[in-house]
Amino acid sequence: MFPVSWLLLILPLVATQTYHWGPCPNPSVQPNFNLQKYLGTWYEIAKLPAPFERGKCNQADYSLRGDGTIRVLNSQFYKEKVRTVEGTAVVQEPNNLAKLGVSFSYFAPYSPYWVVSTDYVSGAVVYSCTDVFRIFHVDYAWILGRSRFLPVDTVEYARQLLAKENIDTFLMSVTDQTGCD
Numbered sequence: 288m289f290p291v292s293w294l295l296l297i298l299p300l301v302a303t304q305t306y307h308w309g310p311c312p313n314p315s316v317q318p319n320f321n322l323q324k325y326l327g328t329w330y331e332i333a334k335l336p337a338p339f340e341r342g343k344c345n346q347a348d349y350s351l352r353g354d355g356t357i358r359v360l361n362s363q364f365y366k367e368k369v370r371t372v373e374g375t376a377v378v379q380e381p382n383n384l385a386k387l388g389v390s391f392s393y394f395a396p397y398s399p400y401w402v403v404s405t406d407y408v409s410g411a412v413v414y415s416c417t418d419v420f421r422i423f424h425v426d427y428a429w430i431l432g433r434s435r436f437l438p439v440d441t442v443e444y445a446r447q448l449l450a451k452e453n454i455d456t457f458l459m460s461v462t463d464q465t466g467c468d
Contacts, residue, residue, distance in 0.1 A: 307455065311416035311424040314452035317402045320385035322378070324355070324407040326350055329431040331462040332410075332442055337427055338373075341365055344467035347431070349376070360387055364467065376400060404448055409433055412445045414454060428454055435464035 291342025331345035342365030350358045357376035362369055374391035378384050379399075400413055405411035415427040430437070430445040446456045 294441075295349065304337045305418075306423050309424050310418050310421045311426075314401065314403050314414055314449075316383065317346065317405055318385075320383075320402055320405075321407065322329070322357075322384055325405060325411070327433070329411060330435045330464060331429055331431065332437050332464075333430040333446075333459050333461050335426055335428045335456070335459050342370065343463035343465070344435075345464075347461050348370045357387070358424075359391075396424035410437055410441055410445065410454040412448055412450070413450070423460060426454060428456065428459065430459075435467060 294423040326349045328348050331340070331347070334340065334345075340363060342363035344362075346362055348360040348362075350359075350360075352358050359374040359376050360371060361374070362371040364370075372391055374389055376387045376389040377397060378386070379388040379397065380386045385402040387400040387402070389400040390397045398417060400451075401414045403412040403414050409429040409432060411429075413429045413431060417425045419425065426436060428449055430442055444463075446459060449459075451455050
């Protein structure tokens with residue numbers, strides 16, 4: 288058992304996130320994932336709440352580095368300015384290339400970045416989850432597109448895919464991609 292004070296310290300950190308009691312779900316991921324086809328630019332279509340994403344025009348650019356890691360360059364328009372953050376992604380399970388880990392700091396551990404589904408050319412569904420002492424978990428999920436807009440039925444299909452994997456999409460919101468360069 289851990290002190291209640293720890294929980295009181297952690298709760299404000301997850302107040303703007305999606306958290307649930309119990310451990311993380313273990314969704315299926317894209318079979319035969321092809322990292323080379325996944326690289327490139329993806330636009331955020333919808334997401335579960337993420338305190339580090341408050342702007343509009345959110346996008347992520349993935350490229351392979353010479354050392355085999357993946358450069359992740361996220362950008363968003365926030366407070367009248369384009370803001371970027373660079374991170375590193377790595378394959379965490381050599382037998383399951385769709386299970387990546389991503390970090391945006393040398394001091395932070397890699398967080399899960401699981402590609403649940405993608406057709407590589409139009410859309411992708413990504414999930415991340417962190418257990419907190421296996422008492423509760425913090426969810427992130429993204430619906431991504433190769434263009435700034437996806438058909439409504441495609442977005443709904445992606446939401447249903449997440450729900451089928453026991454991921455609560457109730458708080459999922461559409462990302463503003465209007466007026467972007």
